[in-house]
Amino acid sequence: MEALIAQLVNGLAIGSLYALLVTGFNLLLLVSAVVPYAYTHIVVIGMYTAWFVLQLTGGSLVWAVPSAVVVTTVVSMLTEPLFRPLAKKGAINQTFVMSIGIAMILTHVMARHLHHGIPVAFPENVSGRMAAFQFGVIAVSRGQIFVFFGTVVAVAAFMFLLYHTMIGKSFRAIAQSPFVAKLIGIPTVKMGIMSYGIAGVLGGVSAVFVAMALGTAYPALGDALGLKVIATVLFAGLGNLNGGLACGLILGIAESLTTGYLPGMWSNALAFGMIMVTVMFRPQGLFGTRI
Amino acid sequence: MSLPLLNYLSFSVVFILLGWALYLPYRCGQLYLALVYSMTAGAYFAAYGTTALHWPIALAIVGSPFVGAFFAFLPALGLRRAPGFTTAIASLALIFILVTIIRNLKFLGGSQGIFAIPPLDYPLITLAAVLFIAGTLVYRIDHSRLGRAAELLSYSPQEAECFGPNLAAVSMLMQVFSGALSGTAGALYAFTVGSVFPDAFGFSTLLVVFPIVFIGGNLTMWGTAVLAPILWGIPLVLPEAIVDWKDVVYGAILICVLIVMPEGVISKGLVRGAGTWARSFGLRALWAFRTRKEHASAK
Amino acid sequence: MLKVSGLSVSYGFICAVKEVAIDLYEGEFVTLIGANGAGKSTLLETILGVHRADRGKIFFLGQDITNRPTDRIVAQGLALCPEGRGILPFMTVLENLELGAFHRREYIREGLENVFELFPILQRRKRQAAGILSGGEQQMLSIARALMAAPKMLMLDEPSLGLAPLMVTEVFKVIRKLAERGHTILLAEQNAKKALQYASRGYVFETGRIALEGTAQDLLRDGEVIRLYLGGTAKD
Secondary structure, eight states: OHHHHHHHHHHHHHHHHHHHHHHHHHHHHHHHOOOOTTHHHHHHHHHHHHHHHHHHHTSOHHHHHHHHHHHHHHHHHHHHHHHHHHHHHTOHHHHHHHHHHHHHHHHHHHHHHSGGGOOEEOOHHHHTOSEEEEETTEEEEHHHHHHHHHHHHHHHHHHHHHHHSHHHHHHHHHHHOHHHHHHHTOOHHHHHHHHHHHHHHHHHHHHHHHHHHHSEEOTTHHHHHHHHHHHHHHHHOTTOHHHHHHHHHHHHHHHHHHHHHSOHHHHHHHHHHHHHHHHHHOTTOSSOOOO | OOHHHHHHHHHHHHHHHHHHHHHHHHHTTOOOOTHHHHHHHHHHHHHHHHHTSOOOHHHHHHHHHHHHHHHHHHHHHHHTTSOHHHHHHHHHHHHHHHHHHHHTOGGGTTTTOBOOOOOOSSHHHHHHHHHHHHHHHHHHHHTSHHHHHHHHHHHOHHHHHHHSOOHHHHHHHHHHHHHHHHHHHHHHHHHHHSOBOGGGSSHHHHHHHHHHHHHHOTTOHHHHHHHHHHHHHHHHHSOHHHHTTHHHHHHHHHHHHHHHOTTOSSOHHHHHHHHHHHHHHHHHHHHHHHHHHHHHHHO | OEEEEEEEEEETTEEEEEEEEEEEOTTOEEEEEEOTTSSHHHHHHHHTTSSOOSEEEEEETTEEOTTOOHHHHHHTTEEEEOTTOOOOTTSBHHHHHHHHTTTOGGGHHHHHHHHHHHOHHHHHTTTSBGGGSOHHHHHHHHHHHHHTTOOSEEEEEOTTTTOOHHHHHHHHHHHHHHHHTTOEEEEEESOHHHHHHHOSEEEEEETTEEEEEEEHHHHHHOHHHHHHHSOSOTTO
């Protein structure tokens, strides 16, 4: 029983990570009409950045976190002009292919030139493995708490942006109807660029949390996370923000439970299987698409 | 024939087949990425058949398209109605599921895979035959009612269905053909490399096929056929230092082409133009020949 | 205020607008009448920068706005209520209005007051999703949203579309009120009779060209116009 609760706690932490990644992903999908498969790769680049800065400054989080956010934001915004011609045509399949190309390049850079492709390990104090609370056998680590509440704050801030600021409202307008938004006078191109920026910021924040949760970063992580994120988005419904949040949590918990009870490799396949089945029987996703 | 050259040709054929496998469903607007999935199925079928079951190579080669098609058929039942992009993700997931399953199956070698697969007895003939048969099939499909129906569907499924073609049926067929092509590619791969193991089949193979199809021209089958050998061959002749950047170069080319020439280098226009030119050349030659004859007899 | 000369716009091979020239002076209420598909919407949307003009020029307040980006044109004081209302159905009435003031954020409060005074129904429904409003209310919202940008010129595309006759009259009364307040108005309408009754000048559009122009009075009495657009008899 206690093991189960421990798994659930772990699942919530991981789930909240997926939820945050999915949110950034959905933002780009909704506002810029691209499928940013390379989003998670940019997040991993952010993780590498944080690691390098930690090495350089002797473990200073104060420098590491902002630099991770800055790098992910810059890289994200650099990809905007690449997608623009495709997004204009509405060729969403091709943005996916383009995104895969970008992901290829990023993975290659990470595998060959960042730390020679050897996985990097984040120091103990960052990964927060130490237990903060103990309920009998269940140990809730500092990292898990931080990650969970951190992502809650990040998502809440994002939702605030979306519903109570002019920028957020114009994002929603563009997501609902790019043509009408344009007619009203909303600068759709500028807003598109800004969405890459904000997605980048979310990505940088995610990078910090993933570093805490995983404790390590490696080149293949981009693909590993990317597939899960994109599958979750599909499962929830493309562009469905709230659905994405919920499904991210569900996936996290499901993964955590299966890792506990089934041998490692199977939990991955299980997650994909779950998604495949949903896609075959309910292609619009559990909560419905919004794009 | 030297081994490296043989390998080059074999891999070229493998990638041409994979390229066509990507191309066919894309004709009806579906980004079907389960090539590697069917390829894995075909490869393991051939590998297991010839090593553990001691089948003759020919049997494995003939059987592989059916295996690939079968593996494609099952998910196609669900995927045929899915919107284009959903198909992309789901088909991608298939690769991972299959590879994970295989990794856990001891009789298929688990993570180590299967070794010592015999090479092709008559490599050139086999490759040529496979390519010819596959190419003919693809050409016939492309230029048949099915192919035209597929193209119509790629523009707008709902509208197209009013004219008759059934998206579910067409995309199912395309996916199954795609599976057949990939299965064969997988078998050829197995025989060329001599071993199969789970890690060999992953994302990276897919990522090589993308540039081929999208640069080669996603609207014609010839583009793939021309470009596969080129794109595959270039890294083999470049110096070591640049080869390391192969992935980056492929990625960069893919990105540029998507932005600048979405139809790819070998576009429909080019093929039609080439066809017209060839016909006019033939007509002119014929005319010149005839008039020369007349001149000769007039003298 | 607005000067369009020699404008030609085409969709691929189809020429939707051919060599069109119109003028609007400050405070005028001008209408474009013509059948569906004659090119009126295309013209308005091209003025706003949504479509590319192949040839010709558009001048607004003396500045060349041909093919400039839409958001710049709106910021300069041109607003359009598009055909089909152009509202965001999943956002609230209030949010729709706020977005109208994207380029004039300091003006939001004043704009809202102004707009709610003109359209009290919108104030009552301000927190409801715009999609559940009736056709007439949506049209009001569309106009209100355009007003939030404090435009120097207001363009309306087929505001009477899909509305019951009583509602149409209501909408036109509002437009007249705006004209009386000094707004410059360019109205594209299929309902020629109503449009010519309220406007001061008009242009008749036929397959992309201007077939006729003149004061509203003249057009109402013109035989061709009566025959083609006003239902036949001069007695109407």
